[in-house]
Amino acid sequence: MATIDINQVSKIYTGGVTAVRSVDINIADGEFIVLVGPSGCGKSTLLRMVAGLEVISQGAVRIGDRVVNDVDPADRDIAMVFQNYALYPHMTVYENLAYGLKNRGTPKAEIAERVAEAARMLQLEPYLERRPRALSGGQRQRVAMGRAIVRKPAAFLFDEPLSNLDAKLRVSMRGEIKRLQRRLGTTSIYVTHDQLEAMTLADRLVVLNGGQIEQIGAPLEVYHTPASTFVASFIGSPAMNLVKGDLHGDRLAIGPAMFELGGYAPASGPLTVGLRAEDLRIAREGEVSFALRVDYVEELGSQRLVHGTLGDQPLTAALPPETALGDAINLAIPPDRLHFFANETGKRIGNGLPAPTTPAAERLGAGRLVAHR
Amino acid sequence: MKRVQFSSPYLPYVFLAPQLAVIVIFFYWPSVQAIQSSFYLEDPFGFGSTFVGLSNYADAFASAEYGRIARFTVVFTGLVTFFSLSLGLLLAVKADAVIRGNAAYKTLLISVYTIAPPVAGLIGMMFFDQHIGPFVKIAAFFGWEMKVGLNYVDTAFAMVVVAVWKQIPYNFIFFLSGLQSVPVSVREAAAIDCRSGFRRFWTVVLPLLAPTAFFLLVINITYSLFDTFGIIDVMVKDKAANNPITLVYKVYMDGFRGNDIGGSSAQSVILMVVVFVLTILQFRFIERRVHYT
Ligand SMILES: Nc1ncnc2c1ncn2[C@@H]1O[C@H](COP(=O)(O)OP(=O)(O)OP(=O)(O)O)[C@@H](O)[C@H]1O
Ligand SMILES: [Mg+2]
Numbered sequence: 001m002a003t004i005d006i007n008q009v010s011k012i013y014t015g016g017v018t019a020v021r022s023v024d025i026n027i028a029d030g031e032f033i034v035l036v037g038p039s040g041c042g043k044s045t046l047l048r049m050v051a052g053l054e055v056i057s058q059g060a061v062r063i064g065d066r067v068v069n070d071v072d073p074a075d076r077d078i079a080m081v082f083q084n085y086a087l088y089p090h091m092t093v094y095e096n097l098a099y100g101l102k103n104r105g106t107p108k109a110e111i112a113e114r115v116a117e118a119a120r121m122l123q124l125e126p127y128l129e130r131r132p133r134a135l136s137g138g139q140r141q142r143v144a145m146g147r148a149i150v151r152k153p154a155a156f157l158f159d160e161p162l163s164n165l166d167a168k169l170r171v172s173m174r175g176e177i178k179r180l181q182r183r184l185g186t187t188s189i190y191v192t193h194d195q196l197e198a199m200t201l202a203d204r205l206v207v208l209n210g211g212q213i214e215q216i217g218a219p220l221e222v223y224h225t226p227a228s229t230f231v232a233s234f235i236g237s238p239a240m241n242l243v244k245g246d247l248h249g250d251r252l253a254i255g256p257a258m259f260e261l262g263g264y265a266p267a268s269g270p271l272t273v274g275l276r277a278e279d280l281r282i283a284r285e286g287e288v289s290f291a292l293r294v295d296y297v298e299e300l301g302s303q304r305l306v307h308g309t310l311g312d313q314p315l316t317a318a319l320p321p322e323t324a325l326g327d328a329i330n331l332a333i334p335p336d337r338l339h340f341f342a343n344e345t346g347k348r349i350g351n352g353l354p355a356p357t358t359p360a361a362e363r364l365g366a367g368r369l370v371a372h373r
Numbered sequence: 374m375k376r377v378q379f380s381s382p383y384l385p386y387v388f389l390a391p392q393l394a395v396i397v398i399f400f401y402w403p404s405v406q407a408i409q410s411s412f413y414l415e416d417p418f419g420f421g422s423t424f425v426g427l428s429n430y431a432d433a434f435a436s437a438e439y440g441r442i443a444r445f446t447v448v449f450t451g452l453v454t455f456f457s458l459s460l461g462l463l464l465a466v467k468a469d470a471v472i473r474g475n476a477a478y479k480t481l482l483i484s485v486y487t488i489a490p491p492v493a494g495l496i497g498m499m500f501f502d503q504h505i506g507p508f509v510k511i512a513a514f515f516g517w518e519m520k521v522g523l524n525y526v527d528t529a530f531a532m533v534v535v536a537v538w539k540q541i542p543y544n545f546i547f548f549l550s551g552l553q554s555v556p557v558s559v560r561e562a563a564a565i566d567c568r569s570g571f572r573r574f575w576t577v578v579l580p581l582l583a584p585t586a587f588f589l590l591v592i593n594i595t596y597s598l599f600d601t602f603g604i605i606d607v608m609v610k611d612k613a614a615n616n617p618i619t620l621v622y623k624v625y626m627d628g629f630r631g632n633d634i635g636g637s638s639a640q641s642v643i644l645m646v647v648v649f650v651l652t653i654l655q656f657r658f659i660e661r662r663v664h665y666t
Contacts, residue, residue, distance in 0.1 A: 053561050073561075074568035086558035090580040099576070100566035147562075 002064035002077070002154035002187055003029050004050065009059035011045050011211075019045040021211040022059070030185045032178075036198035037208035038234070043191040044159055046208070050189060051080050051157050063154055074103075079148035080157040083164065085140045087132040093119075093143050094128040100151050118146040121180065138169045145177070149184070156181070158190040162197065174200060195235050199223070207231050225339075229346040232274045232339060238305060240339070243313045245273035252338070255311020257290035261335050266350030267342070274339030277305065280317035283332035291328045292317065404645065411638035422635070429639035439623070439640075446619040449533060450597035456537040457593055458586070461544025466574070468545070469552040497535035498607050508534075522608055522616065529617040532608055536601045544589055551585030552578065591655055598648065620644055 004027040011020040020042040027033050035043045048054040050061055052073035060067050068076050079100075087096050097115045106114075119125045122142040132140055141161060148156050161177070162170045178201055181188050192198050198205055199219045207214040207222065207230075215227035219235075226232035232240040245254045247268050250261040254273055283289030292315060298305040299321070306317045306325065317331055340349040379385055411429050413422040433439050472478045500508040501521045508531075512519045521531045555578055563577045579586075599621050609616040618626070620640065628637030 051561075051565065053564065072568055073565045076565075078565070080562070080565055082558045082562060084556070084558055086556065086562040088559060088563070088577055090577075090583075099563075103567040103569075103572065147566075 001029055001185065003027060003062075004155055004187060004189070005060075005062040006046070006050065007060045007062065009046070009049060009061060010057050011042070011049060011054065012057045019211050020049070023208075023211075023213055025206055025213070025216065027187060027189070030187055032181055032188045032190065032201060032203045033206060034190045034192060034198040034202035034204075035206045035208055036192055036195060036234070037214075039193060041208045042211040043193070043208055045211075047080075047157050047159055047189055047191050050155075051078055052076050053080075077154040078157055079151050079153040079155075080159065081144045081148050081161040083160040085132075085144040085161075085164075087140060087143055087147075089132055092129050092131055093124060093135070093146075096132065096143055097146050097150050100147065104151075114150045114152075115146075118150045121149065122146050122176075137165055138173065141165060141173060142176075145180070149180070152184075152186075154187065156186050156188040156190075158188065160192055161190075163192070163194070170197075177201065196237065199235070205235070207234060225348065225351060226274070227348050229272055229274070229341045232341070236276060238277045238316050238318065241275045241277060241315045242341070243273050243275070243310065243315065244270065244343075245340075246270050247340075254290075255313055257310060259335060259338070261338075264335075264350075266340055271343055271349065272341040272346070274341060275315070275333055276337065277316045277318040278303075279337040280315075280319070280331050280333050282319065282323060283330040287332050289330040289332045292331050293328050294325055297325060407638045407641050407645075409638075410634055411642050413635050415632075415634040425635065429635045430643070432636060433640055433643065442618060442620055442623050445529070445617050446598070449529070449536075449601075449617070449619055450594055452533050453536045453540065453597040453601070454590065454593040456533070457540035457544055457596075458589060460537065461541045461589075462548050462582075462586075464541065464545050465548035465552055468549055497538040498604070500538075501531040501535065501608070525615055525617055528608055532601070532604060532617065535604050535608075536597065539604070540593060540596055544593070547585055547589055548582065551582045555581045587655070591652065594651065595648065598644070 004025075006023055006025040006027075009020060009023045010018065012018050023046060025033065035046060037043055045054060049056045050063075052068065052071065056069050060069055062068065063076055063078065088099065091099065094115060097118060098111050101111045101114065115128075116125075119128060122145055124139070124142055124146055127135060127139060127143075132143065135143065141164075144161065158177075162173050165173060174197055177190075190201055192201075202219050204216060205219050205222050206216050209230050215222055215231045217225075222231060222235050226235060226240070229242055233242060243254050245252055247253075247265065247270075249268070250263050250265045252259040252261060252273065290310065292306070292308040292310055294306055294308045295314075296307050298307070302321065303318045304321055304323065304325075306319055306323075306329065308315055308317070308329075317329075323329075341347060342349055410422075412424060412426060414425045414429070415422040500506050501519070503509060503521065506521075509519045509521070519527045519531070521528050559577065559581070560573075563573045567573045567576070598619065601619065602621055602625070605618055605622045609618060609622075621644065624637050624640045624644065627633045627640065631637075
């Protein structure tokens with residue numbers, strides 16, 4: 001149990017690749033932090049610097065109140081779960097779990113006790129005498145978890161621990177990891193490129209892009225107020241629609257569609273507008289709306305994803321499964337659900353329209369959507 | 374593994390035929406001949422042969438000289454196997470630490486070692502050359518007047534050194550690729566679990582290297598028994614009398630110098646049996662303790 005402070009940390013590989021650039025994260029004791037980002041954005045590199053498997057080029061990593069830059073991985077009081085599990089193939093499950101404790105001179109009786117406890121927590125008791133190659137992927141994954149748990153370290157580090165499992169097992173293991181972490185209260189850093197995994201596990205999300213932090217925040221905060229077009233398109237599924245718009249005063253034009261923002265004018269001129277597919281809905285009778293030309297539909301069961309074009313820009317709407325569809329549909333969106341981003345930097349502009357206090361009636365009034373065509 | 378479909382069921386046998394022919398002609402046929410002639414006493418001048426039953430074997434076992442050579446062979450094999458394995462491993466571990474993740478460097482290093490053994494053997498012999506051998510000069514500097522080919526102990530020493538020297542590259546290559554195939558993440562997991570690098574090596578890396586080591590053990594014993602023939606031949610320079618030789622060399626001496634084809638055949642059959650038994654023992658008892666991942 002400890003805090004982890006990552007202070008202005010950079011990684012420059014020999015050959016000049018800067019994989020991580022001036023990253024700052026302060027992790028509270030017991031917090032579950034998820035590093036998320038596309039492949040090659042430096043997630044693993046950052047995690048491995050915390051673990052001590054990679055030299056820290058610049059900056060400092062502090063675990064508890066100790067700077068660990070020059071501390072041996074074995075002395076950092078962390079445990080790591082690897083993507084391919086990295087179990088010792090020549091040892092039984094019991095020996096795998098006990099290895100770290102044995103090397104730390106833990107008394108035999110205590111080792112047995114702790115291994116038994118971990119095995120019970122992870123339902124590994126029937127497999128203790130087996131070698132890893134005689135286990136299924138999910139069981140191996142649990143052994144890898146167990147190896148981390150028995151040590152009772154100050155922090156858990158996970159590098160995409162679930163990405164080798166099938167979809168169903170991934171969901172259940174995800175729950176199990178969350179449950180264990182809650183129960184043990186161990187500070188954790190978890191790396192994934194799966195935004196759903198990130199959303200469900202994290203106390204706080206760290207979205208990385210090209211070695212730099214794009215945004216840190218609670219999952220819902222990141223979802224509702226993405227700091228940039230990058231975050232907007234990365235977090236949430238389907239990805240947020242990003243379309244070109246034009247703002248004149250409080251009037252927003254997206255292709256042929258016009259929106260009135262009721263006095264809200266965060267910028268002026270061309271900008272990027274973000275619309276979440278799930279915020280779009282079929283316009284009610286008499287409501288201001290815009291027309292979406294339907295290209296094709298993806299049925300997900302719980303909803304249908306309607307892909308179409310607004311003017312000449314692609315747009316996706318997530319609609320209830322029973323929605324009737326034609327060649328074109330009339331859609332509406334509450335104006336407080338619109339996101340604005342600067343065209344050049346991709347950074348967010350303003351915090352969006354304040355959400356109305358009493359929904360329905362006021363929402364309709366607050367931003368009047370004007371169909372233009 | 375990829376399954377290949379042949380258009381004719383006989384085609385695979387056609388492909389196998391050359392290999393099978395080589396094995397039969399150069400391995401089974403001479404073996405059968407050796408077994409057969411070990412029961413006969415051949416006339417030294419080639420005028421026929423007489424069936425003598427097991428007396429060739431009895432002669433070999435009764436001979437004090439044969440016993441002495443057998444004991445030397447055991448010691449020689451033990452020393453050569455031990456030193457060439459441990460030095461090969463040591464060098465591989467050191468090289469592995471340097472070239473980890475550097476594929477180009479690895480290929481370069483290995484390619485150098487691949488062409489090395491015959492050359493290394495030659496250089497090794499030159500080390501002990503009576504006139505120009507630097508090893509002999511160094512020994513002389515320390516007051517050890519080396520007489521390779523004349524003095525029993527000196528010759529034995531030189532034979533072991535050159536035999537080890539020649540085999541190290543081979544072991545090095547196998548150990549190095551064995552080390553490189555230990556997954557990086559397993560090493561990293563061990564680095565987090567265990568502070569001492571030496572202990573990590575003993576408890577994680579070495580057990581994972583066991584299949585390689587076992588394979589090399591078999592190869593090295595066979596090498597010490599048979600493939601050192603050339604080295605011995607150069608060192609004893611046909612003056613086998615008071616020089617150390619191994620059983621294989623005695624087979625050659627008796628058969629081709631002494632023209633005792635029957636006795637020589639009996640000895641080679643004994644060797645064949647020894648190797649056969651050794652191989653079975655190795656696979657039975659050692660392989661069981663080896664973890665194939
Ligand atoms: N040993 C290395 N030498 C040079 N560059 C490296 C090295 N390891 C990683 N990189 C580079 O650093 C960047 C970040 O790599 P990293 O492994 O951290 O990505 P990641 O975010 O974990 O991606 P993924 O989701 O695919 O695992 C990549 O561009 C990669 O090419
Ligand atoms: Mg990675």
